[in-house]
Amino acid sequence: MTPALVLDGVSKQFTLRHARSIKNITVRALRRERLRDRFTALDQVSAEVAVGESVALLGTNGSGKSTLLKIISGVLPPDSGRVLVRGRVAGLIEVGAGLHPELTGRENVFLNGAILGMDRAETVAKFDSIVEFADIGAFLDQPVRFYSSGMFMRLAFSIAVHTDPDVFLIDEVLAVGDPLFRDKCIARLTEFRDSGRTMVMVAHDVALLRSLCSRGIFLERGKVVWDGDIDTAADLLVRKRRQRRAALAAGRAPKLG
Amino acid sequence: MSDASGEHPDVASPGPGAAYAPRPVSGMASDPFPDAPTRDAFRQDAPTPGPRDPGPDEPGLREPDAWQADAGLVAPGRGGGLGDVLQRRYLLRLVVRRELRARYQSSLLGFGWSYVRPAAHFAVFYFVAGKFLGMSHRVDHFPIFMFSALVLVSFFNETLINATHAVLGNAALVRKVYLPRELFPVASLLVSLVHLLPGLGIVVAVAAAWGWTPSPAALGSALLGFLIVATLGLGLGLACAALHVFYRDTDKVVDIATLVVTWSVPMIYPWHVVEDTAPHWASELYLANPLAEAVLLFQRAFWWPTTDGTFLFPPHLTRDAVAALAGSVLVLVVGQYVFARLQRRFAEEL
Numbered sequence: 001m002t003p004a005l006v007l008d009g010v011s012k013q014f015t016l017r018h019a020r021s022i023k024n025i026t027v028r029a030l031r032r033e034r035l036r037d038r039f040t041a042l043d044q045v046s047a048e049v050a051v052g053e054s055v056a057l058l059g060t061n062g063s064g065k066s067t068l069l070k071i072i073s074g075v076l077p078p079d080s081g082r083v084l085v086r087g088r089v090a091g092l093i094e095v096g097a098g099l100h101p102e103l104t105g106r107e108n109v110f111l112n113g114a115i116l117g118m119d120r121a122e123t124v125a126k127f128d129s130i131v132e133f134a135d136i137g138a139f140l141d142q143p144v145r146f147y148s149s150g151m152f153m154r155l156a157f158s159i160a161v162h163t164d165p166d167v168f169l170i171d172e173v174l175a176v177g178d179p180l181f182r183d184k185c186i187a188r189l190t191e192f193r194d195s196g197r198t199m200v201m202v203a204h205d206v207a208l209l210r211s212l213c214s215r216g217i218f219l220e221r222g223k224v225v226w227d228g229d230i231d232t233a234a235d236l237l238v239r240k241r242r243q244r245r246a247a248l249a250a251g252r253a254p255k256l257g
Numbered sequence: 258m259s260d261a262s263g264e265h266p267d268v269a270s271p272g273p274g275a276a277y278a279p280r281p282v283s284g285m286a287s288d289p290f291p292d293a294p295t296r297d298a299f300r301q302d303a304p305t306p307g308p309r310d311p312g313p314d315e316p317g318l319r320e321p322d323a324w325q326a327d328a329g330l331v332a333p334g335r336g337g338g339l340g341d342v343l344q345r346r347y348l349l350r351l352v353v354r355r356e357l358r359a360r361y362q363s364s365l366l367g368f369g370w371s372y373v374r375p376a377a378h379f380a381v382f383y384f385v386a387g388k389f390l391g392m393s394h395r396v397d398h399f400p401i402f403m404f405s406a407l408v409l410v411s412f413f414n415e416t417l418i419n420a421t422h423a424v425l426g427n428a429a430l431v432r433k434v435y436l437p438r439e440l441f442p443v444a445s446l447l448v449s450l451v452h453l454l455p456g457l458g459i460v461v462a463v464a465a466a467w468g469w470t471p472s473p474a475a476l477g478s479a480l481l482g483f484l485i486v487a488t489l490g491l492g493l494g495l496a497c498a499a500l501h502v503f504y505r506d507t508d509k510v511v512d513i514a515t516l517v518v519t520w521s522v523p524m525i526y527p528w529h530v531v532e533d534t535a536p537h538w539a540s541e542l543y544l545a546n547p548l549a550e551a552v553l554l555f556q557r558a559f560w561w562p563t564t565d566g567t568f569l570f571p572p573h574l575t576r577d578a579v580a581a582l583a584g585s586v587l588v589l590v591v592g593q594y595v596f597a598r599l600q601r602r603f604a605e606e607l
Contacts, residue, residue: 003327003330006330014605015605070604072333073333073334073434073435074332074333074334074335074435075334075431075432075433075434075435075604076334076604076605077334077601082332083332083333084327084330084331084332085330085331085332085333086327086329086330086331087329089333091433091434097429097430097432097433097434098429098430098433098434100355100359102358102359102362102363103355103358103359107355107358110351111351111352111355114345114347114348114351115348115430115434115436116434119347120347143362
């Protein structure tokens, strides 16, 4: 198989600094309190994703899914291990980060397209399709700050899906937006997947993951505990959630993860 | 992809027997999760497979060397520094345009503000230094003497201040999308450059009114002075932008530094005042400042040709200016290095 994405023993630790100013550092040092804590977000994560595969990253809150997605996108470098990707990686990692409120929708299509790696000719060629998919109509030449949150999301999503990446990273973006647009997005992602592109996605909606992905990687406290078919992974997530809910109901403070 | 249909058999009803091709996880039976909900149990049943311990005949898992040899596989986000920025000139142009648009959006004067600020500076310095303190009597054509320096100093200060805030101001992007992060300080430099141009136009127009004509020496001096300031501004700007992500003290320090810069270059007084009043080593130190050299070069370019030519610049102005440029290039190299080192932790710090 041709790998589109290789994760080779990827680890990531975060540092939590408790004090920043000289005064606070001195106070904490005098009280013999810890100045910083390190916690492991990802611990020796290894996986290989083939071209055309669609993979879900699952896990409860704080399991390291989003961190892993950021490492794949290149935003965060791993502390150790290797990440390798083939082709253009684009992320729907919190879409709209590149939309500037003072610019019009039209200007934002070009700017955000360029941020996601499109050149001018490519953006021009896809412009009509982007606008049509976003369905923002007469607001195209209005500054984006006048957009409703739904329109904002639609425009951002539309630009992102039109970048035609080889590896598409999706993080929790389908949680928002009106149901109609959501269906449209899912149809687009299905089409995208069927065209043989690689997808890695994080979502809380188990049913959505089951329908879009064929493989699930379940993370717990930064470690891979299951890498295989999506149904087993999804069942595991459902069970974990039930446990947490039961633990909450029983009044015990649930541990992270 | 030819195998896409095999990978995604049926979206609507993916049965447990779906023909996905996962990496085999050893020891997985048909019921991988018997009711033993502890983490250890999972780990026992499904040991994390990885390239660290690949079975010799595990299908689908390639030797690490094969990845190395595969040129199509690249590490994401491996920053190439300023070179990457040059490769993404189209994006850079859009970011610069965005900065300019956003800055003057919903303002009545718009780009006119880039004239108002230097005009106000000019008026203050002209009346205080030129008239009240009598510089106009000591320096011929004092307005052009001062203004040619002022546009350059403003260019430097604006570059440094904006570059310092460049990464933090784009935190949302830096956190979410990988871009060569040097892009933002470079964009700050270019925005300041756009603001420099009208000021420079006024300098040339006023100088021409006093009989200035372009000459190779004048243009060469101007170019050299500009290069020193741009290089130094970008180098310091890169370092400050990266430091500001970690220590929010940086912009305070930069703020004070710009004040010092404004008064420590021969802008509202001629350079020899320092030599006349300070010990020799102090005036040497004063002239070692690349910005002082750059200001002298701009005065050599635009002001000196309009005078009777009796004003003496420091000896070896050209040699010292070339040395200042070399020093600025060194600052740029160090600034880029600091930025490249620190940018790896930008996303987790922001």
